[in-house]
Each structure stands twice: as structure tokens, then as C-alpha cells.
Amino acid sequence: MKSEHKNAIVADKIATVILYCIAGFFLLLLAGFTAYIIVKGIMAYQPGIFSFERTGIGVELFNTVYLVLISLIISVPIGVGAGIYMAEYAKAGKVTNYLRICIETLSSLPSIVIGLFGYLVFIYMTGSKYNLFAGALAVSILSLPLLTTVTEDAIRAVPSIYKEGSLAVGATHWQTIVQICLPVATPRIITGVILAAGRGFGEAAALLYTAGMSSNVNLNIWNPFDPMSLLCPFRPGDTLALHIWALKTESMTPNADQIANFSAAVLLVLIFAFSLGSRLLGARLDRKMSGK
């Protein structure tokens, strides 16, 4: 009996040590992974790499931010609106259940499948060439489920006394949502939006056949309706993530590896900055909204 107890204690100690090792291993792995990308990126730095010429990644960086911005303009109103519906108006029943299944389906669809759908509907059926706007639409579809669930959760988390107070002084349900629930839920919704933006920055498979794998711009044209202009959303444009893929698969530039290393580092820094920003902003808004 005594030795059995002793064994149990030894097993407990061993398990604890092993679990510490695994946790440490993953922290080290992540640190190593990130450090490797950043160091490789810094080593690949050369003057003019941010330029908007063919050898630089200026256009790709611009495309990345531009495409994600357009996609957010499309997906945030739809996602937030649908989230409000789910949290406040949807009655338990067939339609709501169906909408939930749809959101689940959307969120589990492989991004390449959404890319194919985008290619078929936004490129092939409209008869247009690859363009940034089609890419933005594909990314919007990808981020819809995230935005909807985040909004729904955020609004559900609003304390019910806030709502009851508002309804008691005679506001309608909709007025309560807009003037009470939404402001309180904003910090969490913004965190979700930034999360969606981060995913958009890194998305590649959905853009392969929608936004295209190359950019051809003339920097002297600033008319946004000219398909050669940097500002035109209806021109082919590759984002940073897709640029890395294109450099690997069909690179013609001699220093493709260097540019890919640098692009990966820039992409990572961009995403880290965003997730850090969302955390700081979220904490700050939270303090402000809760009146502390």
C-alpha cells in the first residue's frame, strides 16, 4: 500500500516534469521560428527593397493593405449586422438553426474552395481579369463567420440590466441595440475586426485565382479608374503572402529567395503589430467603456 502511494507520487513528479518540458519546447520552438524569419528577413535587406519597382515589394505591401481594407469595408457591415440579428432578433427555430449551420459551414470551408468559387463567380462569370476587388470579396467571405460570431458573442455579453434600463425608459428594441448594446460591445467587435484583418494579410490560397499573382502598375497614373493606376481596385494585384508563393513557384527574379525571406519578415511584423495593437486598443476601450 505504501509503495503504491510512493509510485503515484513519483509518477506525478515525472508527469509534471514532462509537461513542463513540452510547454518549454513549444515556447522555444515559437521563439526560434519567429527569430529565424525576422533574422533572415533582416539579412535579406537591401536598399530599395521597399521600392515600387519590380525588384521591390512596395506594390505588394500596398496591395496587401489595400485589399484587406476593401474586404473589411464589405465584410464588417454584413458580419456585424448578421451578428446583431443572431444575438437580438433570431428566435430559436428552423431559420436560426439553419443560419448557424451556414456560419459553421463557411468557417470550415477550405480557403482554396472559396478561392475557386470567387474565380468562377467574380472572374469567369463577369468576364473580367484577375483583380483586387474580386480578391477582397473572397477574403470577405472568409472573414464573415468570424465577424458574425464575434459580434454575436459581444452583444450577448452586454449585461441585461443595461438593456432593461433602456427598454424601461421607452426606447425601442432597435434603439437599445444601437445606443446601448453596440457601444458596450465595441471593444470586443474591434478585436474581432483586427483578428479578421490579420487573417486577411496572410491569406493566399483564396487569392490565387481571384486577385492574381502579379501586379503591373504605372506610378505616374493617379486616376483610380485607370487599370494601370496603383489606386485602381479593378487591376490584378498580388499581396505579400501570394508574392512569397509566386516567388517560390514561378520566380524569374535572380534574388527570389532574398525577396521571399524579406517579404515573410515584413508580413510577420505587420501581423504582430496588428495583434499587439488590437490587444492594447481592446484594453483601452474596455477601460473607457466601463467608466474606470
Next chain:
Amino acid sequence: MICLIEKLKKEYLGRSIVTLLGIVIILVTLSITGFLFYKGLGTFVTYNHSVWEFLFSSDWKPADNFDGGGKVGAAIFIVGSLLISFLALLIATPFSIASAVFMTEISPILGKKLLQPAIGIFVGIPSVVYGWVGLTVLVPAIAHVFNLPYGFSVLAGGIVLALMIFPTITSVSVDAIENVDNGYKEASYALGTTRWQYIYKVMLPSATSGILTGVILGLARAFGEALAVAMVIGKMQTFPDNILSATNNMTAEIASDMGNSAQGGEFNDALWSMALLLLIISFIFILIMRIIAKKGEEVK
């Protein structure tokens, strides 16, 4: 009348708009499903191939024209997808569950302060970056360690995917473990169990359904990942002999050949059929998760 307009402004307008937006999501999902079925069934309807041939034959020579007559056996790609995803799951699951246990039971402070943010970072790293590092570090390393001419292999794909699904499984498992009734822990300790005995014999069994959901989510993600796998898999059109040989999978094949085939041709339709298969598989995953969730509730 004025009252009605007032009410319209204050309630019905907003309500209709958000209801409409909910319907938009349903429509988007329906049209994706509809188009995939429409295009994906072309192989079987227009070009008269059997589903049996598509799923179980490894003869893949679709004709890139509108006459058909090629071979559309996609078994190599299907087996490739299955092998890589399950290998990734095999590698990632033990580590994920161990990390989740560490974060909740062994050291919640370190877990919250270090591991949670670290997992957030893991999630944020784009798949092409995983693929790129896999290509430049992992593939040469595998070639070196196992003395191979090239390191492109099922193993490389499995490791890259394991890294990508590790955060998914871990964070869902953490939620599952945190949901275990605290009374179980108090009762176990009161009976004199060690921490490990509690974890192993009480906590993990009661968190099983939640952890399983995380595993399925991870599997779904692994199945659908395209570019990271495409970079390290080697794109060889043969069944792999072992985990060190190169092969191909569905997503990589779609990604590399969709742009080179004539829209509506046999080759193109066969690729769409693979996309349809991916859709059906993700439906199956959702179904399994629902069943697990239901079972979990019944147990409670």
C-alpha cells in the same frame, strides 16, 4: 400614420436590415454549395465518369478539352490528403493536450502569461510563411537526416501541418478542460489522489468530448490547407511508399492546375470534383462535431 413612420424609423427599418444581412450569409453559403455541386458533378454527368473511378482509381490523365475521354482517378490525391492530415494529427494531438493540461492545471500563471499569447502568435502566422520555412529549413533537414536526394515528403507536410493545427487543438482543449466541474477536482484531492492521478483518471476522461471537437477542428484545418502543403509535398503523382516519399494531395493539385486548364473542360471539371469532395468532407466534419457535442451534453 405619423406614429407608424416613427415606429418604422425607430424599430422596423433597423430590424429589417439586420435580418436581411443574416439572409445574405445564408445566400452566400447556399450559392457556394450550389456552384460547387453544379461544377463538381460535371465530371460524372457531362463526361460520364463513375464516382467509383474518381474515388478509387489512381489513373489520373484527364483530357484538357471538351471531348473528354481521359482518366479521372483521384485516389493518389485523396490518399495523400488523408495521410498528411492524419500524420499531422498524430504529431500534434499529444503535444496539444499536454500543453492544454499544462496551461490549466500545472501552471495557470505561466500558461496565461506566456503560452496563451504564444499560441495567439502561432495562429497568426500565415500559412505561406509556414510553407516557406518548411521549404527552406525542414525539407533540407529531412534530406540531410535521412540521406535522401530531396526532402519533399509526407513527413515534411505532416510536420508543417502539425505546427499549424497545434494552436487550434490546444485552445479548444483548454476550453474543454476549464469546463470540467471543479467539484471533481475537490473530490479527487479529498480522496488523496495526486495531481497526475486526478488529471489522468478524472479530468481528461470528463473533458474528452471537448478535446475531440478540437481534434476534429484541427483535422478539418489540416485537410483544407493548400499552399503550405503544396510547398513541401513534392507534387509527385504516385502513392507514397513510406512517410519519406513525395506524393501529392487534393488541395495542392487544385492550386497548381486550376489556372492551366480550360474552364468547363474535363481536366477542369475533375479539379472541381475534388473541390466538391473537400466540401463534402467538411460537411462530414461538422456533422461529427455536432454528434460529439450532443453526446457530451447527454453525458452531463
